Amino acid sequence: MLLKRSPDLKYSDVTPRQVYLGRRKFLYGMGLTGGLALAGKTLANIVDPSVRAYASTKLDGVIKGPFSTDEKVTPEKAVTTYNNFYEFGTEKSDPAKNSGKFQTSPWSVSVEGEVGKPRKFTMDEILKLAPLEERIYRHRCVEAWSIVVPWVGYSFSTLAKLVEPTPSARFVAFESYFDPKQMPLWRYAGIQLPYVEGLRLDEAMHPLALLCVGMYDETLPNQDGAPVRMTIPWKYGFKSIKSLVKIKFVKDQPPTTWNISNAHEYGFYSNVNPKVDHPRWTQAREVRLPGFFKNTPTQMFNGYGDQVASLYNGMDLKKNF
Numbered sequence: 512m513l514l515k516r517s518p519d520l521k522y523s524d525v526t527p528r529q530v531y532l533g534r535r536k537f538l539y540g541m542g543l544t545g546g547l548a549l550a551g552k553t554l555a556n557i558v559d560p561s562v563r564a565y566a567s568t569k570l571d572g573v574i575k576g577p578f579s580t581d582e583k584v585t586p587e588k589a590v591t592t593y594n595n596f597y598e599f600g601t602e603k604s605d606p607a608k609n610s611g612k613f614q615t616s617p618w619s620v621s622v623e624g625e626v627g628k629p630r631k632f633t634m635d636e637i638l639k640l641a642p643l644e645e646r647i648y649r650h651r652c653v654e655a656w657s658i659v660v661p662w663v664g665y666s667f668s669t670l671a672k673l674v675e676p677t678p679s680a681r682f683v684a685f686e687s688y689f690d691p692k693q694m695p696l697w698r699y700a701g702i703q704l705p706y707v708e709g710l711r712l713d714e715a716m717h718p719l720a721l722l723c724v725g726m727y728d729e730t731l732p733n734q735d736g737a738p739v740r741m742t743i744p745w746k747y748g749f750k751s752i753k754s755l756v757k758i759k760f761v762k763d764q765p766p767t768t769w770n771i772s773n774a775h776e777y778g779f780y781s782n783v784n785p786k787v788d789h790p791r792w793t794q795a796r797e798v799r800l801p802g803f804f805k806n807t808p809t810q811m812f813n814g815y816g817d818q819v820a821s822l823y824n825g826m827d828l829k830k831n832f
């Protein structure tokens with residue numbers, strides 16, 4: 512779409528905030544790839560006011576949070592081009608290719624169910640609820656690849672406490688945004704949508720469970736679950752639900768997407784466990800991206816055992832996989 516320019520219009524008047532704040536990153540990206548065709552396409556997106564949140568925005572006032580690993584951080588490029596986000600396609604490169612125009616503003620998250628104070632949080636409110644922390648977590652996909660990411664956010668418990676869960680709240684059910692119009696590849700996802708996930712209440716309230724609004728000091732790219740997602744570092748990646756719109760505190764264990772799809776292969780708990788293999792492959796080792804070889808040993812609870820093992824005292828983790 513072509514934009515009619517008038518001399519008294521500021522760039523910020525015609526350009527969505529996230530795009531103009533991210534313009535330096537755009538230019539940098541274009542410089543790296545250098546292709547004219549790509550530059551043209553990117554510029555078209557910049558001037559199309561319907562494109563929002565195309566680029567990430569620098570997050571201000573991010574403090575160093577607790578629990579960061581000192582392992583080498585994975586290059587951002589690998590983290591943003593190798594994704595699972597089935598709403599935008601099932602190939603690892605699909606989400607980066609197909610989520611560029613995903614509208615993530617305005618956005619709000621509804622928090623409901625067994626709570627004293629149900630409410631909707633706007634994205635602005637979510638960004639301001641608590642100081643934003645950088646937490647460098649390992650992230651281990653059930654497909655045996657892993658990354659180390661400087662996520663930005665704060666403990667999910669901070670938000671949860673505000674809505675005052677009642678004594679009958681024993682689980683938390685999460686739901687992703689779903690819009691077939693914006694996600695035309697949804698038909699090929701092969702999973703039931705909207706994507707849903709769940710945690711036991713004590714898991715959700717564990718300080719490691721992150722309500723995540725950014726990575727690498729910026730807002731989340733669409734392919735990584737903009738504008739807000741969960742990040743549960745001791746569980747397989749599919750528990751870390753993206754583009755959250757609903758959080759419901761419930762009495763009973765909620766249905767979860769991959770368990771619905773194949774209960775034999777994916778359980779409710781899905782704790783990273785090198786001793787419990789997936790029916791079709793080993794979980795003892797993983798590929799650290801960007802790489803090719805499954806030569807990194809997988810750690811129990813993805814290395815977070817000291818903090819979370821006690822949540823599962825007395826449970827048979829082979830049965831509760």
Ligand SMILES: Nc1nc2c(c(=O)[nH]1)N[C@H]1C(S)=C(S)[C@@H](COP(=O)(O)O)O[C@H]1N2
Pocket residue numbers: 590593594595596597598650651652653687706734735736747748749750751752753754
């Ligand atoms: N809504 C939604 N959330 C999702 C998924 C998805 O397909 N849809 N994939 C999950 C899987 S399998 C993984 S490994 C992580 C990947 O997160 P990342 O792309 O930021 O690394 O997102 C999880 N959250």
Ligand SMILES: [Mo]
Pocket residue numbers: 595651652653654747748749
């Ligand atoms: Mo995954």
